[in-house]
Amino acid sequence: MKDDEFRPKLGKIGSRGSKAGKRYAGQVRAAINRAGGRPQRGGRFTGSRTGRGGAAAALLKSRDRYAAFRQRRVIVKARVVKLAGKGADGARAHLRYLQRDGVTREGEPGELYGADSGRVDGKAFIDRADGDRHQFRFIVAAEDGIEYDDLKALTRRLMAQMQEDLGTKLDWVAVDHFNTGHPHSHIIVRGRDDRGENLVIAREYISSGIRERAAELVSLDLGPRTDREIELRLRREMEQERFTSIDRRLLSMRDDDGLVSPGGPDAIRQTLHQGRLRKLERMGLAAEVGAGSWRLDDELEATLR
Structure with a gap:
């Protein structure tokens, strides 16, 4: 405190404040909070926008709600899988499982594809990921997925949009499954950006941004819902x-x-x-x-x- 700075303190001389006074102050703060008047100090930090894609997720969240109501629905399930220890073996087993028999419309084994190729070597993808800290696994299922003869074009457009939102190229492979009532795509993304650094995606983008981008694309293809x-x-x-x-x-x-x-x-x-x-x-x-x-x-x- 500066020599000429003065802060008045109410109460008895020499008193540092009673416990009753502190309890009362706590009651006042609690009452303010219950009334919805909690003072904001720059907003509570949640970490939801830490990482790539946070700004895009916030923009998508603020769009016109009527347009969102008409938009086609897409479900996106996401997992971040650590590859340390036995994680790499699990990644290989997962890739084999995705390519198992009976998942195509014709009952054939699933085929991996990528951004530029209709057939990708899964072993080469796993080898490139050697030393990666983690990988992302997404399942993307459009409610009207049955309207698509082939999901590859939709998946590639989604991944291209994600690259733009995240500001980096993505190393990914995908396989489409038609063995359930809702055709869906399994997408695996390496946990590295195009500079070789760990890829960190904002939690808000994972939880809602990818879904919103996919829904936009399906709505463009099929038109808004009637x-x-x-x-x-x-x-x-x-x-x-x-x-x-x-x-x-x-x-x-x-x-x-x-x-x-x-x-x-x-x-x-x-x-x-x-x-x-x-x-x-x-x-x-x-x-x-x-x-x-x-x-x-x-x-x-x-x-x-």
Whole structure:
């Protein structure tokens, strides 16, 4: 403190502040937090944007929500796998598993491909990754993937867009599987950038950015979803035993008492809400507590995810 700086301190002379005063200050801060008035000091650091792609993920998140509602849906599952110790052996085994018999439309073994080649040597890819700290594994499944005769072009466009977002070339291989109800692509990306440094991708880009980019591409190919397509998807969601967009909407509709009234802007939405609540009731995750009022289980989302 400077010689001419003066800070007044309230209270008795010589007092350093009572415990009661500290408790009261804590109560005041708690009340402010409960009221939503917590002071922000530059925002809490979460690390979600640390790494490449953080800016792109933030931009995608801020786009027009109506456009996003019309956009085609894509599911992306991601894993970061360490290659130290037995990890390299696991990577080889995983690559062999992806190329197993019966995964193509014709029941043939899966074939690895890359950015410029329709057939890639998996052993050469693993050899190049010798000494890598980690690798990324993605599964990309478009809801309307059945509309594609071949997923290779879509995957290559997605990876090209990811390279642009991440600001580096990517060393990757992929294989397409058609042995489930939803055609999907398995993509393996080396954990090195084009300068040989460890590739660190922002958590937010992994969790949402890749999905948004893939959805953009599918929407460009097939056009935005029509009202009829959206309604059919929501009707299928009514009976799903997983967390759905209807569940998310019902949670947001809860009043101050935690109750939900299954209304909606139109008869279709009201029917969807009512049907979903009945399904949740059979699963033990919702209970009707009065005429038109429902209480959702506090662990609804955690249970269904």
